[in-house]
Amino acid sequence: MGLRVNDLRVYYRTLRGEVKALDGVTFEVGDGEILGLAGESGCGKSTLGKSLIRLDGRMRHVGGTVELDGVELPIGDDAAMNRYRYTEVSLIPQYAMSALNPTRRIGKMIAELLESRGVRYKDVAEELERRLDLVELPRDVLGNYPIELSGGMKQRVVMVVSTLLNPSLLIADEVTSALDVSTQKAVATALVGFRDRGFVKSMVFVTHDISLTHQIADTIMVMYAGRLAEKAPSGRIIESPRHPYTRALIDSLPEVGVRYEERKLSGIPGSPPSLLDPPPGCRFRDRCPLASDECVEAPPVTEVEKGHYVACWKA
Numbered sequence: 001m002g003l004r005v006n007d008l009r010v011y012y013r014t015l016r017g018e019v020k021a022l023d024g025v026t027f028e029v030g031d032g033e034i035l036g037l038a039g040e041s042g043c044g045k046s047t048l049g050k051s052l053i054r055l056d057g058r059m060r061h062v063g064g065t066v067e068l069d070g071v072e073l074p075i076g077d078d079a080a081m082n083r084y085r086y087t088e089v090s091l092i093p094q095y096a097m098s099a100l101n102p103t104r105r106i107g108k109m110i111a112e113l114l115e116s117r118g119v120r121y122k123d124v125a126e127e128l129e130r131r132l133d134l135v136e137l138p139r140d141v142l143g144n145y146p147i148e149l150s151g152g153m154k155q156r157v158v159m160v161v162s163t164l165l166n167p168s169l170l171i172a173d174e175v176t177s178a179l180d181v182s183t184q185k186a187v188a189t190a191l192v193g194f195r196d197r198g199f200v201k202s203m204v205f206v207t208h209d210i211s212l213t214h215q216i217a218d219t220i221m222v223m224y225a226g227r228l229a230e231k232a233p234s235g236r237i238i239e240s241p242r243h244p245y246t247r248a249l250i251d252s253l254p255e256v257g258v259r260y261e262e263r264k265l266s267g268i269p270g271s272p273p274s275l276l277d278p279p280p281g282c283r284f285r286d287r288c289p290l291a292s293d294e295c296v297e298a299p300p301v302t303e304v305e306k307g308h309y310v311a312c313w314k315a
């Protein structure tokens, strides 16, 4: 049944007011689907990823729902969410390599984690070893402390641990940004393999790198200033983007493997609006070459062809 997110609003409390980081986002991810989430820094990608599993202390669930396999997740209630974490929805965090407890051997850490989920280590030990083999980690890592492993090895440990209980949904948050290009590819390929083997049913792959997303995701969703700009099957969005912002992103893609955050968006002056007090209407209109009077009203998300959604009056 997959993931169904409806009009999700999550804000950050700050001294200057509330940052409307996620301001009414609706989308679905089907079983077996990998959704790549793209957009400039600050558009709300990580906030969306985190909202699906754990709101941090400053985040407030203002409205909207998240349904996984037909069950509404209590995302605003940290304690109630606990029973879904690892088993139903799991996260490979942005800094996965530092997510491991430095004072625990890997095996011990996994045993404690399993215990907290009511699972006996020996019941999954064989499967754990099989998965370590699969990502080409020696079984000995179970006896190692994190400091004894390289960055890439720690990354793979976190990948294996976070998917060990076969969650329905995996959120991979910028898992490749700290890696070199060839390791990025290997990690992305391993994640696709996890999906193909059924370790996870569906995945939200958050990244700056739209060219990498294109290689692994079935569908790409582009966000702009806390809202959905466009969502379509990967090939479709790369070949014929309909939103002017998506077009700019793709035009600014120089070559595979180069992150667009490191380049200026060609031909688009300005920067995204502040999410403390975003202007009414289309949030891209100040930078948009096609903007006209109707853009003072926020465009609805429209399905322009099957599976292709765009929030733009001109699409």
Ligand SMILES: Nc1ncnc2c1ncn2[C@@H]1O[C@H](COP(=O)(O)OP(=O)(O)OP(=O)(O)O)[C@@H](O)[C@H]1O
Pocket (backbone or CB within 6 Å): 012, 013, 014, 019, 021, 039, 040, 041, 042, 043, 044, 045, 046, 047, 048, 058, 208, 275
């Ligand atoms: N803890 C926080 N307190 C206040 N505002 C925050 C906090 N974390 C994020 N924000 C703001 O929320 C908005 C969305 O941030 P988010 O990290 O989700 O974006 P992102 O697209 O994932 O960016 P990046 O790729 O740089 O991580 C930004 O305006 C950001 O400044």
